[in-house]
Amino acid sequence: MSDITATRSAAIALAEERQAMREGYVFLDEKCLLLAGAMLRELRRFDEAKRRLRALQSQAAAALAAAVRCHGLQGLQCYPAAPQESITLGVQRRLLLNVPLLEASARRELVATSEPAYFSLEAEDCRAAFSVLMQQLAVMAAMSGNLARLYREYRRSVRRVRALQDVLLPELDGEINEIETQLEELERDELLGARWHPTGRA
Numbered sequence: 507m508s509d510i511t512a513t514r515s516a517a518i519a520l521a522e523e524r525q526a527m528r529e530g531y532v533f534l535d536e537k538c539l540l541l542a543g544a545m546l547r548e549l550r551r552f553d554e555a556k557r558r559l560r561a562l563q564s565q566a567a568a569a570l571a572a573a574v575r576c577h578g579l580q581g582l583q584c585y586p587a588a589p590q591e592s593i594t595l596g597v598q599r600r601l602l603l604n605v606p607l608l609e610a611s612a613r614r615e616l617v618a619t620s621e622p623a624y625f626s627l628e629a630e631d632c633r634a635a636f637s638v639l640m641q642q643l644a645v646m647a648a649m650s651g652n653l654a655r656l657y658r659e660y661r662r663s664v665r666r667v668r669a670l671q672d673v674l675l676p677e678l679d680g681e682i683n684e685i686e687t688q689l690e691e692l693e694r695d696e697l698l699g700a701r702w703h704p705t706g707r708a
Contacts, residue, residue: 512688520682527678531670534663537603541660544602545653552649559642566635573632577624585629586620588637595644605659610648612641 573582598609614637622629 512685512692514689517682517685517689520678520685524675524678524682527670527675531667531675534667534670538660538663538667540603541605541656541663544605544607545656545660548607548649548652548656552646552653555642555646555649559639559646562635562639562642566632566639569628569632569635573626573628576626576628581624582629582632585622585633588619588633591615592619593637593640593644597648602656603659605655607652607655608648610645612644614638614641 573585577585592615594613594615596611596613598611600607600609614634
């Protein structure tokens with residue numbers, strides 16, 4: 507039983523609350539669809555980037571093998587690495603339904619490096635191949651973060667939709683039906699009372 511007093515104003519207030527709740531349900535339902543579409547698009551981009559990553563990994567592995575054959579493992583370990591500032595990372599931020607999405611891009615800059623003791627094209631190719639691989643990983647890291655944030659917001663929205671659909675709206679409908687039933691009974695009792703106790707004339 508509801509603790510709300512059965513009055514016409516209470517029924518109107520609950521009806522307005524139900525309308526607002528249904529509008530919120532429609533909004534959240536549409537939001538779930540938009541988030542699901544965004545996740546699918548981001549997942550397709552991630553799959554394409556993953557295929558490119560596998561190709562770059564194969565190229566880097568081949569370049570590493572060639573450099574090891576030329577210098578040996580210890581000799582290659584002594585070969586000067588590319589400076590950190592040789593890779594420039596750019597990040598653009600946008601919002602989708604208040605979810606931050608990042609678009610990352612990376613490029614290799616020409617910077618001065620230390621002169622190796624024994625220069626070889628194999629080692630230079632190896633360094634370049636792993637530099638490109640690192641750039642691709644940076645781009646994919648942003649995509650992975652986007653997918654995680656979109657999925658987290660999607661799960662949160664789905665929980666709210668289910669709470670509205672399965673709990674809050676049915677409870678509110680039950681309260682409204684209960685009040686309307688009580689009001690009908692009160693009106694019926696008043697009509698019966700007026701019929702059996704007519705007002706006498708003066």
